[in-house]
Amino acid sequence: MKVPLLDLKAQYATIRDEIRKVVDELFESQYFILGPQVEGLEARIAAYCSTRHAVGVSSGSDALLIALMAAGIGPGDSVITTPYTFFATAGSIARTGATPVFVDIDPDTFNISPVQVKQRIENMRAGERETLKALMPVHLYGQCADMQPLTEIAERYRLLVVEDAAQAIGSECGGRRAGCMGDFGCFSFFPSKNLGAFGDGGVVTTDSDSWWERLKIMRVHGSQPKYYHRFIGGNFRLDALQAAVVAVKLKYLDDWTAARQKNADTYRRLFAEAGLASVQLPEEKQNRHIYNQFVIRAPGQRDELRQYLQKNGVGSEVYYPVPLHLQDCFSYLQYREGDFPVAEQAARQTLALPIYPELTEDQQTYVVEKIREFYDRHVPGRR
Numbered sequence: 001m002k003v004p005l006l007d008l009k010a011q012y013a014t015i016r017d018e019i020r021k022v023v024d025e026l027f028e029s030q031y032f033i034l035g036p037q038v039e040g041l042e043a044r045i046a047a048y049c050s051t052r053h054a055v056g057v058s059s060g061s062d063a064l065l066i067a068l069m070a071a072g073i074g075p076g077d078s079v080i081t082t083p084y085t086f087f088a089t090a091g092s093i094a095r096t097g098a099t100p101v102f103v104d105i106d107p108d109t110f111n112i113s114p115v116q117v118k119q120r121i122e123n124m125r126a127g128e129r130e131t132l133k134a135l136m137p138v139h140l141y142g143q144c145a146d147m148q149p150l151t152e153i154a155e156r157y158r159l160l161v162v163e164d165a166a167q168a169i170g171s172e173c174g175g176r177r178a179g180c181m182g183d184f185g186c187f188s189f190f191p192s193k194n195l196g197a198f199g200d201g202g203v204v205t206t207d208s209d210s211w212w213e214r215l216k217i218m219r220v221h222g223s224q225p226k227y228y229h230r231f232i233g234g235n236f237r238l239d240a241l242q243a244a245v246v247a248v249k250l251k252y253l254d255d256w257t258a259a260r261q262k263n264a265d266t267y268r269r270l271f272a273e274a275g276l277a278s279v280q281l282p283e284e285k286q287n288r289h290i291y292n293q294f295v296i297r298a299p300g301q302r303d304e305l306r307q308y309l310q311k312n313g314v315g316s317e318v319y320y321p322v323p324l325h326l327q328d329c330f331s332y333l334q335y336r337e338g339d340f341p342v343a344e345q346a347a348r349q350t351l352a353l354p355i356y357p358e359l360t361e362d363q364q365t366y367v368v369e370k371i372r373e374f375y376d377r378h379v380p381g382r383r
């Protein structure tokens, strides 16, 4: 049996006619840059995320970058974030010229630890605290970071909050949607995200009228009015074509999310039935987890397990093998191995299993069976 990590063709088959119709209309209109498709999608995304505004942009990475640029963050500033995330999180901070300041994660959710954020700020040298301008929590794998204590910290120290919600559209924390809890919410339409375009795309949400205006100006090279530049922005536009595709898919997002959640429940039952007690399953601490990824902690020999699954036709992935504080490009920040032990251990132990909406129970049964087989054969006594 083949069980890919993600099967976008299975999803496309269910919406092909609708997508072809809107794409064909767009081709006939030859209206490719911003315009009604992008504005229509922005209104729908804002409503979905319960924010007042949304601004379509060229990618999730650019969503983070443009939010920081709009907020005027740059050289001499610093931003607290997690070392256990996709590169773009800290990459966007560094690209503005600001300094990423890493803080370790919670071992159960893999999200930044509010307790450690508070400690880190309290222990800052005089002078360092003044450089600190923002917090950038990541809602990793589709589960919100613990936003209540984080927003309290942000208020106390007057920090902006930029949510990296690239993996978390529609997830919630205390009844509030990802993207509406910070000053900016940054989302990605990369094809493997829960709401994926047919290429690159992203969106920034905000409740503030003035940030909204600034984001729209930044998106077109800081031009306002046309050909007059008070700020240096960039070409951060979302294609009308991608907006049209994403708008069709948004109608199905809640159904797809429900299917991912059902698959997560099925895995929980199958793992329990297989007696695989030492494989740690993801903990749901926030309601609602949208399961962009279903990430287990393998008790030992994670890489061998991954190879075994691959040999047996099961796709899996390590998100992420090297925490950001140990990446070569950040060596100038002078972190060392051992600085963030929880993130480092996660990088050694985690493995993402297939969780996409169209996955069948037979496929899930096969995945769990192969994991049980691996531990029976290769790690006697470990399950």
Ligand SMILES: *Cc1c(COP(=O)(O)O)cnc(C)c1O
Residues within 6 Å of the ligand: 059, 060, 061, 062, 085, 086, 088, 089, 138, 164, 166, 167, 187, 188, 189, 190, 200, 201, 202
């Ligand atoms: C995917 C992702 C991004 C970047 O989004 P792109 O659209 O690929 O640029 C940023 N942060 C996180 C956590 C992501 O998962």
